[in-house]
Amino acid sequence: MRRRSVLLLVSVVAAVGGIVLPSIGEQQSSGSTRITHVVVNAGKPVVLWSKESATVSFAITAEDKSGIKSVDKIGVWGSNYGVLRPSAAPCVAKTKTVSVCTGSFTVSLANHDVYDNMAGRWYIQATATANDGDRFESDTAGKFFIKKAGYATLTGTQSTAAPGTLLDIEGQLMQPNWKSWLWVWDPHQPVQLRFKPAGSSAWRIVARTTTDSRGFMRAETKATTTGTYAWYFAGKDWSVPVTSAAAQVSVQ
Template sequence: MRIRASVAVVTGALALSALAVPAAQADGGSGDTRITKVVVDGDNKVAISTSGLKTIKVSVTATDNSGIKQADSFTLDGPGYGFASTGKPTCTVVNATTSTCTASVKVDPKVDFLSNSNAGRWYVDAWIDANDGDYIWKEKAGSFLFQRASKLTADATPEPVKKGKTITVTGTLTRANWETLKYGGYASQPVKLQFRKKGSSAYKTLKTIKTDSKGKLRTTTKATADGYYRYSFAGNSATSAVDSKADFVDVK
């Protein structure tokens, strides 16, 4: 089931999920069954653009002294009445007592009812059955960030430049608007100007500046050596982190 963000549709989705999940709707269980780990998309961050189908992978690791039998579909809940339900999980045995159950849900910003208010921290609810009849039902068993994808550019001029002269670095930070299906400027955000000397593998932060009302960036620095300039945005709970492509400057 795909994400349904409008109130009317969410109500229906929740009602349908209630048919598939046993009666208890609060944390509970029996015996020694425990959920030990929840991972979403590898790093618990999901960035959604303005187009393209995105498959979100959810993995729940659980343990019981008799081993794990199965898991019901995982439900995902987020801000702005965000809701999604995975397909039936496949459980893979880790050892005699532990299994990791994995399932996925597909999100397409062009056909799903995403609103910008859906961005932020989402939670995974999970029901796990053990081989001996024990079970665990846990709301908010894990969490992840459901983020608006971002883009960042950088352009350093002049090229080439004399050593000690001023370099101007411009750029733009934009992020996905799920309601217009376009990218728009992201205002008042801290962005780092970074430099990597030719022959080095590490970037050094030169300064931090903020984007203007249209997401634009502009700052200056002194040319010291041949190297690469880029902007770097750390992201936040609602917007993904991003680094611009590096722009090489030849210093004469």
């Protein structure tokens, strides 16, 4: 997202909604101060599907030879004008030069804090100020993901089959709509049909295909040995990986 767009959005939100967020403009860092590490939600994506709210913690590690005075001017932003309100992040000195500053923010689908086109990569913006007056500013100090949940069905299998029987296995991939809070089709996504032989813990890919315009998927495979089948979607920046329930086919 272009910085000019973010700056415009933040200005409008601050004026209308009373949200105090920093302007994302030219960075004005000076000296040896650095933000060395940012962890959001313990390094895991924030996964949402319906009307739930999630309170997400973050930790910002900053360093300077004189010690860290504060980390502030914190913003949480994503694509398509996504902006969330963070808390303050009080700092705790871990050494004479390194401090860890922790805070949180809440994202609520019920309050329409995010929409479908905002799923994906998000950033933490912050300014670290050292005891000697040096500072470090970054509008992409940390990166994290807000992702959609998902589920897949598997249909069309038979419980028993003779060796060499052609199995026609179907399913459907679904995703949540963050505006209506309903499950909807997930079209045109690459999926895999996987098979795990009886007694094995390893899955292998037996077919690859793409969901159609209504999220349906279909593949044919020959029955060779007893085992279980499942559909798998690897996920993307905006969606978590999805595995359908497994169905067993006994080959006799």
